[in-house]
Amino acid sequence: MEDLWEGVESEAARRLLRAAVELLAARGYGGASTREIAERAGLSPAAMYVHFPTKAELLYTIIHTVHVTAHAAVVAGGSARGGVRDSPAAMVRGMVYALAAFHSRHQLAARVTQNELAALPPAQWATIRGMRDATEGLILAEVARGAAGGEFDVADLTGTSRAIVSMCVDVARWYHPEGPRTPDEVGALYAHLAARMLGVKP
Amino acid sequence: MEDLWEGVESEAARRLLRAAVELLAARGYGGASTREIAERAGLSPAAMYVHFPTKAELLYTIIHTVHVTAHAAVVAGGSARGGVRDSPAAMVRGMVYALAAFHSRHQLAARVTQNELAALPPAQWATIRGMRDATEGLILAEVARGAAGGEFDVADLTGTSRAIVSMCVDVARWYHPEGPRTPDEVGALYAHLAARMLGVKP
DNA sequence: CGCGAAGATAAGCGTCCGCTTAGTATGTAA
DNA sequence: TTACATACTAAGCGGACGCTTATCTTCGCG
Numbered sequence: 001m002e003d004l005w006e007g008v009e010s011e012a013a014r015r016l017l018r019a020a021v022e023l024l025a026a027r028g029y030g031g032a033s034t035r036e037i038a039e040r041a042g043l044s045p046a047a048m049y050v051h052f053p054t055k056a057e058l059l060y061t062i063i064h065t066v067h068v069t070a071h072a073a074v075v076a077g078g079s080a081r082g083g084v085r086d087s088p089a090a091m092v093r094g095m096v097y098a099l100a101a102f103h104s105r106h107q108l109a110a111r112v113t114q115n116e117l118a119a120l121p122p123a124q125w126a127t128i129r130g131m132r133d134a135t136e137g138l139i140l141a142e143v144a145r146g147a148a149g150g151e152f153d154v155a156d157l158t159g160t161s162r163a164i165v166s167m168c169v170d171v172a173r174w175y176h177p178e179g180p181r182t183p184d185e186v187g188a189l190y191a192h193l194a195a196r197m198l199g200v201k202p
Numbered sequence: 203m204e205d206l207w208e209g210v211e212s213e214a215a216r217r218l219l220r221a222a223v224e225l226l227a228a229r230g231y232g233g234a235s236t237r238e239i240a241e242r243a244g245l246s247p248a249a250m251y252v253h254f255p256t257k258a259e260l261l262y263t264i265i266h267t268v269h270v271t272a273h274a275a276v277v278a279g280g281s282a283r284g285g286v287r288d289s290p291a292a293m294v295r296g297m298v299y300a301l302a303a304f305h306s307r308h309q310l311a312a313r314v315t316q317n318e319l320a321a322l323p324p325a326q327w328a329t330i331r332g333m334r335d336a337t338e339g340l341i342l343a344e345v346a347r348g349a350a351g352g353e354f355d356v357a358d359l360t361g362t363s364r365a366i367v368s369m370c371v372d373v374a375r376w377y378h379p380e381g382p383r384t385p386d387e388v389g390a391l392y393a394h395l396a397a398r399m400l401g402v403k404p
Numbered sequence: 405c406g407c408g409a410a411g412a413t414a415a416g417c418g419t420c421c422g423c424t425t426a427g428t429a430t431g432t433a434a
Numbered sequence: 435t436t437a438c439a440t441a442c443t444a445a446g447c448g449g450a451c452g453c454t455t456a457t458c459t460t461c462g463c464g
Contacts, residue, residue, distance in 0.1 A: 012441080026320060030232020034422060044443050046424080051441090055422065114375065115317045118228060159383070159391050162376065163369055170372035173316065174364065181361070189361050196398045214411080236452060246413050248454080253411090257452065406464085413458075421450070428443075434436090 004065055004109055013051040015041040017065075020058055024112040029059060029119060059116055060124055066106065066113040067131040073098040074135050078142070088146030089200045093191040095139055096168060101187035103171040110172035136165050143198060153199030164194045206267055206311055215253040217243040219267075222260055226314040231261060231321060261318055262326055268308065268315040269333040275300040276337050280344070290348030291402045295393040297341055298370060303389035305373040312374035338367050345400060355401030366396045 005014040019040035023032035034055050035045040052058040077098025078091045086094075103110045120128060140161040146152035154160050168190055175186065207216040221242035225234035236257050237247040254260040279300025280293045288296075305312045322330060342363040348354035356362050370392055377388065 010441095028230045028232050028318070028321065030230050030234075031321065032232075033420075035420090043441095045422095046444080047442055049423070116230070119230065119233065156391055159388075160395065163392065163395055166372045166376055167365060167369040170368045170375070173372070174368060186361075189358055190365065193362065193365055193399045196401065197395045199398065212411095235450075237450085247452095248414080249412055251453070407462105409460105409462090411458105411460080413456100415455085415457105417452105417454075419451080422448100424447080425445085426443100427445105429441085431440085432438090434438105 004069060004106055007065075010051060012041065012043060012047070016043070016048055016051055016058065017062060021062060021109045021112055024059070024062070024116065025108045029055075029116050056121075059112075060120070062109060063113045063116065063120070063124075063128060066109050067128055067135075069106070070099065070102050070110070071131055071135045073102045074138055078138060088142045088149065088151055089195060089198075091142040092139060092146065092164075092194055092198065095142070096164060096194040097187035097191040099135075099139075099165070099168040100171050100190035101183040103168055104175045104177075104181075104183035104186045107172045107175045107177070110169070114169065114172060136161060139165060146198065146200075151201055153201070160197060164197060167193070206271060206308055209267075212253060214243065214245060214249070218245070218250055218253055218260065219264060223264060223311045223314055226261070226264070226318065227310045231257075231318050258323075261314075262322070264311060265315045265318065265322070265326075265330060268311050269330055269337075271308070272301065272304050272312070273333055273337045275304045276340055280340060290344045290351065290353055291397060291400075293344040294341060294348070294366075294400065295397055297344070298366060298396040299389035299393040301337075301341075301367070301370040302373050302392035303385040305370055306377045306379075306383075306385035306388045309374045309377045309379070312371070316371065316374060338363060341367060348400065348402075353403055355403070362399060366399060369395070 005017050008014045008017065016037060020032070020037050023037055023040065026032070034048050037058075038045045038048045041048075048055075048058070052061065074095045078095040117125070117128065140158065143152065143154060143161045143164075144157055147154045147157060171186060171190070175181075181189075207219050210216045210219065218239060222234070222239045225239055225242060228234070236250050239260075240247045240250045243250075250257075250260070254263065276297045280297040319327070319330065342360065345354065345356060345363045345366075346359055349356045349359060373388060373392070377383075383391075
């Protein structure tokens with residue numbers, strides 16, 4: 001969670017991924033050259049191809065890792081901590097906290113991911129879309145459970161869930177680590193706002 | 203409001219702008235070539251330079267127009283319609299409705315705008331940032347007025363305003379015109395959600 | 405008709421791109 | 435020692451890029 005790339009075996013590959021995230025965030029996929037990425041990673045232009053078969057695969061590694069890690073964070077944020085099964089309100093608060101904090105903590109990688117999603121080839125896009133639907137589905141399920149049980153007051157289940165997830169994801173677009181808020185503070189604020197949006201009853 | 207480019211004098215320039223929005227949304231600034239943009243506009247590769255001095259100026263025209271139009275929409279959405287001065291709740295609802303509907307209606311142009319903002323040269327970025335601050339400031343001012351008057355229940359004024367604006371802007375990332383919601387429906391839902399986030403009292 | 409301005413084009417310049425190739429250094433293990 | 439694999443580099447190929455130039459067409463207007 002602390003370092004997105006700690007699971008990557010090769011040190012050079014990790015440096016390439018970190019360099020790629022910074023350059024893709026600054027210039028976009030088409031604007032960041034493989035030469036520049038390799039140079040920032042301290043390698044010759046050709047060395048990237050030892051670790052990634054194409055520039056597109058380097059991007060996909062970033063996008064896939066971001067989605068895997070974000071989904072795991074939401075699952076962890078929504079796991080029952082107190083009793084046998086937490087209330088829908090507690091579950092949603094925990095998941096929204098985790099999703100917003102993730103997009104603060106990993107804002108550059110998440111921003112690259114959102115910006116370049118549309119350029120994925122169909123097969124890869126299908127995989128990623130499945131992971132996105134799964135993550136949003138975790139939250140939608142709790143929203144539906146809370147609405148069915150009368151703990152929430154929600155007229156538009158899918159629209160409200162979508163808005164909550166969208167709000168969390170968009171943190172990556174404006175969040176700046178030198179700004180006034182820590183990722184945990186953003187998570188706490190957004191958990192509160194999501195509860196408000198759902199009309200959580202006292 | 204219906205057509206973003208109706209204020210552009212030349213028909214060929216309008217076609218170039220429309221082609222550019224579609225291609226930049228699909229491939230990003232670095233991935234969409236001037237040849238491709240010109241071809242989609244029904245012109246030769248060199249004809250773009252009759253209407254725009256550089257590819258970067260073409261992009262800036264899009265980004266600037268989107269910001270001008272969005273700001274005007276928020277101003278119109280927040281103008282008093284009933285009495286002498288509307289309540290903060292009515293103002294915020296009207297402005298959020300307008301901002302969310304705008305980002306649904308012009309989702310492609312707005313998405314290009316958000317994605318490529320980081321690539322603007324400093325002088326242009328300063329201009330655009332001023333317009334963004336102004337638009338967010340319109341909403342923040344009403345949030346502060348409502349909180350001061352006791353009509354809202356808001357602990358974090360800037361954080362909550364930022365979240366509301368962010369949520370509206372992010373509509374451009376996921377909205378699809380063939381989807382189940384019209385821009386007006388998105389606006390209505392988001393106005394309701396913003397009121398909830400602000401703890402509007404009955 | 406005569407003429408200049410505006411809009412558009414075909415051709416192409418120099419540069420940078422993703423990626424390949426051929427070859428080098430290093431480590432491991434039979 | 436030989437053999438092989440991995441990580442890396444210098445050099446460069448073919449092509450696409452943004453943009454320019456020289457040229458042509460069109461058209462309003464005296």
